[in-house]
Amino acid sequence: MKRVVFAILLCLPATAADADLILQNGRIVTVDAAFRVAEAIAVKGGRITAIGSSAEILKGERGLRTKVVDLGGKTVLPGLIDAHVHALEAGLSEFRGSLPVLDSIVAIQNYVRVAARSRPKGGWIVVPRTLPPRLKEMRFPTKQDLDVTTDHPVAFDGSYVWAANSLALKMSGITRDTPNPAGGEIVKGPDGEPNGILRNASQLLKGVARAETFSEEDKVAALAEMLKLYASAGLTTVGDRAVTPAEVAVFEKLKSRQQLPVRVVMTWRINAARPVEEVVSEIRASSWTTNQGDDWLRFGTFKVTLDGGQSVGTAYQRMPYGSFGRQLYGQTDPEARGTLFIDAQKLYRIMKAARDKGWQLTAHVQGGGAIDALLDAFERLDREKPIAPSRSHVMHGSFMSEEALDRMQRMGVLVDVQPGWLYFDVPALKRVFGLENMRYFFPLRSYMDRGIIVAGGSDHMIGHEKNGAVNAFNPFFNMWASITRRTREGEVVYPQERITRQEALKMWTIWAAYLQFGEKTRGSIEPGKFADLVVIDRDYFNCAEDEIRRIEPVATIVNGRVVSGRL
Numbered sequence: 001m002k003r004v005v006f007a008i009l010l011c012l013p014a015t016a017a018d019a020d021l022i023l024q025n026g027r028i029v030t031v032d033a034a035f036r037v038a039e040a041i042a043v044k045g046g047r048i049t050a051i052g053s054s055a056e057i058l059k060g061e062r063g064l065r066t067k068v069v070d071l072g073g074k075t076v077l078p079g080l081i082d083a084h085v086h087a088l089e090a091g092l093s094e095f096r097g098s099l100p101v102l103d104s105i106v107a108i109q110n111y112v113r114v115a116a117r118s119r120p121k122g123g124w125i126v127v128p129r130t131l132p133p134r135l136k137e138m139r140f141p142t143k144q145d146l147d148v149t150t151d152h153p154v155a156f157d158g159s160y161v162w163a164a165n166s167l168a169l170k171m172s173g174i175t176r177d178t179p180n181p182a183g184g185e186i187v188k189g190p191d192g193e194p195n196g197i198l199r200n201a202s203q204l205l206k207g208v209a210r211a212e213t214f215s216e217e218d219k220v221a222a223l224a225e226m227l228k229l230y231a232s233a234g235l236t237t238v239g240d241r242a243v244t245p246a247e248v249a250v251f252e253k254l255k256s257r258q259q260l261p262v263r264v265v266m267t268w269r270i271n272a273a274r275p276v277e278e279v280v281s282e283i284r285a286s287s288w289t290t291n292q293g294d295d296w297l298r299f300g301t302f303k304v305t306l307d308g309g310q311s312v313g314t315a316y317q318r319m320p321y322g323s324f325g326r327q328l329y330g331q332t333d334p335e336a337r338g339t340l341f342i343d344a345q346k347l348y349r350i351m352k353a354a355r356d357k358g359w360q361l362t363a364h365v366q367g368g369g370a371i372d373a374l375l376d377a378f379e380r381l382d383r384e385k386p387i388a389p390s391r392s393h394v395m396h397g398s399f400m401s402e403e404a405l406d407r408m409q410r411m412g413v414l415v416d417v418q419p420g421w422l423y424f425d426v427p428a429l430k431r432v433f434g435l436e437n438m439r440y441f442f443p444l445r446s447y448m449d450r451g452i453i454v455a456g457g458s459d460h461m462i463g464h465e466k467n468g469a470v471n472a473f474n475p476f477f478n479m480w481a482s483i484t485r486r487t488r489e490g491e492v493v494y495p496q497e498r499i500t501r502q503e504a505l506k507m508w509t510i511w512a513a514y515l516q517f518g519e520k521t522r523g524s525i526e527p528g529k530f531a532d533l534v535v536i537d538r539d540y541f542n543c544a545e546d547e548i549r550r551i552e553p554v555a556t557i558v559n560g561r562v563v564s565g566r567l
C-alpha cells in the first residue's frame with residue numbers, strides 16, 4: 001500500500017502547487033482593478049495562490065491533499081469588512097439574555113409590564129437603550145408612558161437623555177423645585193411639573209443600576225461570541241471603533257488563545273473630557289500607534305468624540321433643532337444646535353500630539369458644525385505637514401455640505417459612513433430639520449465623484465441579530481441601503497446620491513481595507529492576498545435590487561479556513 005501511494009506522488013506535478021483548497025465552477029468577483037469575474041480560485045497556507053478558469057486551476061493547482069469544492073455557480077466575494085463596530089459592547093448586550101425589540105412606546109410599555117411581574121415592589125426597571133428616532137411614535141417617552149407600573153421605579157435609557165416614571169422621580173426626590181444640574185436639564189411639562197425627561201441629568205436618579213458588571217472571562221466569552229456572529233454575517237475583518245486599554249486586553253486575550261474568528265483593527269478612543277495637558281501626556285506616554293500589531297489584531301486609528309448624536313439630539317449642527325426637537329429628544333430650546341465637546345484649540349493640540357506619534361486621525365462627528373470643526377483642525381495640521389498619507393478621516397459625517405466635501409477632497413481626507421441610517425433615521429430626522437436641509441446626508445455619489453475613499457460601516461453597538469441590532473450589521477442590508485437610499489417609509493432620499501452595486505461592494509471590501517491600511521493583503525481576491533472570502537446564496541450583481549438585502553452567506557472563509565457555514 002505504501003508503495004502505491006509513493007508511486008502516485010511521483011506522478012503528480014511539483015508539490016509547490018499543491019493547493020489546500022480549490023473553489024471551482026463559481027462566479028468569483030475579484031474586486032481587483034479590472035473587476036474581473038473568475039471561475040475558480042486556489043488557496044494555500046491561508047493565501048490565495050491562483051485565480052482563473054476551473055480547468056486551469058484544477059490542472060495547475062490540484063494536488064493529492066487538495067480539497068476541491070464545486071460551487072455550482074455560486075458567487076464568491078472578497079471577505080467583507082465592516083469598518084465600524086463596537087464588538088465588546090454589542091457582545092455583552094445580549095450575553096446574559098436576549099433583548100426585546102423595542103421599536104415603539106407600546107413595545108416599551110409591554111416590556112415594563114412583563115418586567116414588573118417578576119420583580120419585587122420598589123425594584124428598578126431599566127428599559128434597555130433604545131433610539132427615539134426609531135420608535136414608531138417618533139417621540140421621547142415621558143413619565144406618563146412609563147407609569148404602566150406604579151409599584152416600580154422605571155427608567156428609560158436613551159444614553160444622553162433618560163426618562164423616568166412618577167415613582168422614580170418621587171424616590172429620587174426630583175420635583176418642580178429641584179435645580180438643574182450643571183449642563184443638564186429636568187424637563188418640565190406644560191403644568192410646570194417634571195415630565196420625566198432628564199437631559200444629561202440621569203445622575204439624579206437614586207439607586208438605579210446603571211450597568212451590569214461582567215468578569216474578564218465574561219468579556220472574553222462575549223467578545224468571542226460576537227466575532228463569530230460577524231463571521232456568520234459574511235464579515236472577515238471588523239474595525240472596532242472605540243477601545244480603551246482594558247478592552248485591548250480582552251482582544252489580546254482572545255488572540256493569545258487563537259480564538260479570533262475574524263481580523264480586528266482597533267481604534268483607540270481617548271477620553272478628551274479632561275484638561276488638555278492630561279490628554280496630551282497620555283497620548284505621548286502610550287506605546288500604541290497606527291499599524292502596530294499583526295494581521296489578526298492591530299491598531300488603526302486615534303479617535304476623539306467631538307459632538308453628540310443625532311439619535312439623542314446632541315449632534316452639533318449648523319442649524320437649530322427647532323420645535324420637533326422637543327418631541328423627539330425632549331429638547332426644550334428650539335434654538336439649540338447640539339453640543340461640541342472640544343474647542344478648536346484643544347482639538348488641534350490633541351490631534352497634533354496624536355499625529356506626531358504617527359496616528360491616523362479621526363473624530364466622531366455627526367452634525368455639520370462638528371464636521372466643520374474637525375476639518376478646521378485637519379487643515380491646520382495639513383498646513384504643517386500633508387495629512388493625506390495618514391489616511392485620516394471623518395467618522396460618520398452625517399450632515400455633510402458641499403464645502404466640507406471640497407475640503408476633504410483637497411486634503412485627501414477619507415470617510416467612514418453608515419448608510420443604514422438612511423433607512424432607519426431619515427423619517428424622524430427630516431421632521432426635525434426638513435428634507436431640504438438633508439441634501440448632503442451621507443452623500444455617497446458626491447464622495448465618489450470627488451474621488452474621496454469611502455469605507456462602509458454599521459456602527460453596530462447593541463444586539464446580536466444582524467438585521468434587528470442597533471445598528472443592523474448585515475453588510476448586505478447596508479450595501480442595499482447605499483444603493484437604493486430607501487427609508488423604512490419607502491422614500492428614496494436624494495436619488496442623485498445613489499451609487500452602483502460595484503461601488504457599494506468596494507465600500508465593504510477594498511475601500512474599507514484601504515482606510516485600515518490593509519489593501520495590500522485584504523479587500524480583493526488576488527494572488528498573494530489572504531484567503532478571506534465569502535460564498536453567498538445569490539448573485540449580488542444580477543439579483544433583483546431588493547434581493548440584495550436578503551443575501552445570505554453560505555460560508556465565510558478567513559485565512560483559508562471556514563469559520564462559519566460550510567462548503
Ligand SMILES: [Zn+2]
Pocket residue numbers: 084085086241459
Ligand atoms: Zn461608533
